[in-house]
Amino acid sequence: MIDIGTGDGLFVYQCARQNPKKFYIGVDASPRPLEKISEKIHRNPAKGGLPNAVFIQAALEDLPSELDGVADEVHIHFPWGSLLRAVAAGDENLLRNLRRLCSTDGFLEVVIGLDAERDRTEIERLGLKPLSLEYIDTELARRYRAAGFEIFERGMLAKSEWRCIKTAWAKRLRGSAGRELIYIVARATAPGQFPVASQR
Numbered sequence: 001m002i003d004i005g006t007g008d009g010l011f012v013y014q015c016a017r018q019n020p021k022k023f024y025i026g027v028d029a030s031p032r033p034l035e036k037i038s039e040k041i042h043r044n045p046a047k048g049g050l051p052n053a054v055f056i057q058a059a060l061e062d063l064p065s066e067l068d069g070v071a072d073e074v075h076i077h078f079p080w081g082s083l084l085r086a087v088a089a090g091d092e093n094l095l096r097n098l099r100r101l102c103s104t105d106g107f108l109e110v111v112i113g114l115d116a117e118r119d120r121t122e123i124e125r126l127g128l129k130p131l132s133l134e135y136i137d138t139e140l141a142r143r144y145r146a147a148g149f150e151i152f153e154r155g156m157l158a159k160s161e162w163r164c165i166k167t168a169w170a171k172r173l174r175g176s177a178g179r180e181l182i183y184i185v186a187r188a189t190a191p192g193q194f195p196v197a198s199q200r
């Protein structure tokens with residue numbers, strides 16, 4: 001499993017502890033949040049060390065080719081910046097970088113938490129359209145398809161469901177009243193099942 005924009009790596013760490021037979025990779029463009037958790041996984045297992053997790057500093061724009069095709073699951077929680085643009089505006093080149101990570105039966109799960117007022121500056125900077133379910137079903141589904149993903153589930157999470165998301169930002173934003181939580185789940189389609197992306 002690969003978690004892109006993993007931040008402090010809490011999600012990867014907890015999953016890796018619960019499923020010792022699976023391998024977990026956390027990726028983030030920024031080195032700072034990765035420092036503590038990278039040190040922790042290399043400790044003695046009795047002191048929190050984990051042999052089935054690794055953290056990599058890399059941006060979605062420039063992922064190491066060693067990760068191609070290795071992921072049964074790719075997760076993205078509370079993206080911002082270009083990672084947010086990739087999944088919320090459907091940037092085809094960046095979505096293709098996500099697709100490259102997926103194995104044949106791989107899937108992508110995205111959780112986006114935006115507040116139209118508080119995040120206005122970032123929403124405008126990235127040129128994002130309001131993230132309604134209708135927008136996902138029409139425009140975003142088409143862009144995901146062109147990049148090799150078929151969206152098969154999407155929806156909004158109720159406040160009570162925030163608890164199910166075990167990340168630092170889920171905890172941090174839980175109390176924020178105006179923030180809507182939207183999720184998208186897409187399966188990777190086989191090469192040839194999707195058209196070549198249009199040049200933009």
Ligand SMILES: C[S@@+](CC[C@H](N)C(=O)[O-])C[C@H]1O[C@@H](n2cnc3c(N)ncnc32)[C@H](O)[C@@H]1O
Nearest residue numbers: 005006007029030059060077081083167168169
């Ligand atoms: C709001 S934090 C969410 C962190 C974590 N997923 C969570 O839920 O606690 C967004 C993270 O995405 C990372 N990020 C932003 N753009 C990225 C990109 N292009 N490639 C990889 N990581 C990126 C940031 O460095 C940041 O750590």
